Amino acid sequence: MARIRQERLLLIPIVAAVLALWLEHSVLEAGQIPSLLAAAGLIASIVVGSMRVAHHAEILAHKVGDPYGTMILTLSAVAVEVLILAIMMNNGASPTLVRDTIYSAVMLDINGILGLAALLGGLKHGEQPYNDDSGKTYGVMILTAMGISMIVPEFIPRDRWQYYSVFTIGAMIALYALFLRMQVGTHSYFFSYSYPSRQSGRPWDQPHETENEAQFPEQEHDEGSTLWSIGVILFGVVLIGVLAEVMSVLMDAGLEGTGAPVALTAILVAGISAAPEILTAMRAALRNRMQAVVNIAMGASLSTVILTVPVMEAIALYTGQPFVMAMTPVQTTMVAITLVAAAINLNDGETNAIEGMTHFVLFATFIMLAFLGL
Numbered sequence: 001m002a003r004i005r006q007e008r009l010l011l012i013p014i015v016a017a018v019l020a021l022w023l024e025h026s027v028l029e030a031g032q033i034p035s036l037l038a039a040a041g042l043i044a045s046i047v048v049g050s051m052r053v054a055h056h057a058e059i060l061a062h063k064v065g066d067p068y069g070t071m072i073l074t075l076s077a078v079a080v081e082v083l084i085l086a087i088m089m090n091n092g093a094s095p096t097l098v099r100d101t102i103y104s105a106v107m108l109d110i111n112g113i114l115g116l117a118a119l120l121g122g123l124k125h126g127e128q129p130y131n132d133d134s135g136k137t138y139g140v141m142i143l144t145a146m147g148i149s150m151i152v153p154e155f156i157p158r159d160r161w162q163y164y165s166v167f168t169i170g171a172m173i174a175l176y177a178l179f180l181r182m183q184v185g186t187h188s189y190f191f192s193y194s195y196p197s198r199q200s201g202r203p204w205d206q207p208h209e210t211e212n213e214a215q216f217p218e219q220e221h222d223e224g225s226t227l228w229s230i231g232v233i234l235f236g237v238v239l240i241g242v243l244a245e246v247m248s249v250l251m252d253a254g255l256e257g258t259g260a261p262v263a264l265t266a267i268l269v270a271g272i273s274a275a276p277e278i279l280t281a282m283r284a285a286l287r288n289r290m291q292a293v294v295n296i297a298m299g300a301s302l303s304t305v306i307l308t309v310p311v312m313e314a315i316a317l318y319t320g321q322p323f324v325m326a327m328t329p330v331q332t333t334m335v336a337i338t339l340v341a342a343a344i345n346l347n348d349g350e351t352n353a354i355e356g357m358t359h360f361v362l363f364a365t366f367i368m369l370a371f372l373g374l
Contacts, residue, residue: 003228010052010232013239016045020246028253036254042247043268046240047275050080053236054276056229063226077300078307079237081105081273084244085308086315088265089323096324098312099150100266103331105304106142107366108270110338113281114297115359118345121285121293122353128290135346137182138298143339145175145305146327149313154326161322169310176306263370274300290351298342330374338362 020042027038057076085098094100121128149168156164251265277296284292309325316322327335341362345355 003225007052007232009048010236010239013045013049013236013243016042017239017242017246020243024246024249027250032254032256032258035250039247039250039254042243042250043272046084046243046247046272049236049240049243050272051276053080053233053240056232056236059229060226060233075307076233077273077277078303078311080240081269081304082308082311083237083241084269084272085312087241087244088248088269089312089315094262094265095322096262097266097269098308098323099325099327099331100263101269102146102150102304102308103327103335104263104266104270104366104370105274106146106301106335107338107363108267108274109277109297109301109304110342111359111363111366113274113278113300114293114342115356115361115363117281117285117293117297118290118351118356119353119360120282120356121288121290122351122356124286125288127350127352128285128288129350130291130294132347132349134291134294135298135342138294138302139339139343139346141175141179142298142302142305145172145302145309146335148172149305149309150325150327151332162317165313165317165322169313172306172310179302179306261370261373263373267367267370270304273304294346298346328374330369334362334366334369 020038023038027034053076081101085101088097118128148171153161153164153168251268255264277300281293281296284290284296312323313325338359341358345351345358
């Protein structure tokens with residue numbers, strides 16, 4: 001009973017799912033405004049559900065340790081995003097939704113989360129130190145993964161897309177396998193919560209925390225049953241799937257004929273999956289724990305690209321219907337500016353408010369371009 005009371009927040013998405021399944025057709029018949037309002041309510045319920053899934057994934061990660069802990073954390077976050085994407089694509093969403101969602105997630109994670117956290121943390125604490133090896137490693141792997149999966153496809157002939165999709169799946173799996181080995185093995189100190197001083201020089205001279213402790217420094221770890229956490233995660237994912245199915249239909253009906261940009265849906269999907277990370281990163285920055293912010297923001301971007309792409313490419317191969325994965329010139333330019341700025345800002349082991357402001361302005365530019373339909 002104590003565990004059930006701890007999950008009382010799950011009553012929100014449960015009640016929302018029951019009402020959605022019962023009243024879906026009535027809401028659709030009521031018109032666009034009720035459909036949009038209902039879709040907004042379902043989005044809020046999905047966010048609540050995803051936060052509970054993320055919480056229990058973190059509990060499991062703490063219990064089992066690395067490398068399985070890291071895999072649970074990344075896979076649980078990506079599972080929510082992939083599930084929503086798969087359901088919306090099945091309902092006839094835009095063929096560019098997968099591309100736009102991954103692009104939006106990278107903009108949100110690096111420019112939004114990292115930018116705002118560095119800005120707020122810099123205003124409160126001044127220069128905030130972190131392990132600069134982590135920023136460099138994340139940056140080069142994000143650049144490589146996005147280049148292979150979202151820039152090169154522009155040059156692939158249409159009649160050969162299956163071959164390149166198979167190659168992309170293999171390349172992403174290879175990159176993730178090596179990254180995971182580095183993160184929990186020989187180069188684990190790259191991602192540790194260590195603050196090297198100017199005198200000591202290298203991060204391994206400093207005491208550090210594990211990756212999981214760095215990402216969730218302020219949380220007390222629940223000692224409840226492992227099976228209970230697994231059950232809540234599975235139940236939460238199924239619940240999110242039900243909510244996403246109805247939300248997709250209501251959103252399409254509500255936005256039909258309004259001229260709303262296609263990218264709006266992608267931004268919503270990216271925002272839903274990133275909701276738990278945003279709150280954690282802001283708290284970490286205000287507590288002067290910038291390493292946690294770097295791990296969350298850059299790690300989430302890498303996980304989105306390197307894990308979402310192969311799953312969605314596999315779905316495309318299974319259905320025989322390719323997605324549009326090649327980014328537009330505007331998207332490519334924004335990604336290039338973002339990664340160049342991140343490479344410069346995350347090169348010296350310290351962040352400040354100015355560096356945070358540069359990324360946050362890039363995030364504002366991304367939002368502006370999205371509403372302009374670019």
